[in-house]
Amino acid sequence: MGNVSDYGWVGIGVALLAGLIVVGLSLVAMVQIGRAAHLRPTVRTNWVLAVLLAPVFGATAWFAVGNRLRLD
Numbered sequence: 001m002g003n004v005s006d007y008g009w010v011g012i013g014v015a016l017l018a019g020l021i022v023v024g025l026s027l028v029a030m031v032q033i034g035r036a037a038h039l040r041p042t043v044r045t046n047w048v049l050a051v052l053l054a055p056v057f058g059a060t061a062w063f064a065v066g067n068r069l070r071l072d
Contacts, residue, residue: 022055022056022059023055025055025056025059025060025063026051026052026055026058026059028059029051029058029059029062029063030048030051032062032067033047033048033051033062033066036066036067047062047066050062
């Protein structure tokens with residue numbers, strides 16, 4: 001059997017929690033992008049690609065500036 005110390009389990013837990021946070025932020029960003037009526041289809045596609053290809057950066061960028069832009 002593998003010999004994982006207590007610190008090993010803490011590391012696994014932290015990694016799992018970080019993964020869940022990234023997935024949750026990405027899902028929330030995707031839902032907001034889908035509901036953003038002010039986005040043109042090409043801009044929406046670019047935001048979706050940004051969140052899919054770089055989840056942390058894409059979701060952070062969306063929350064910071066994307067959902068505040070009005071591109072009419």
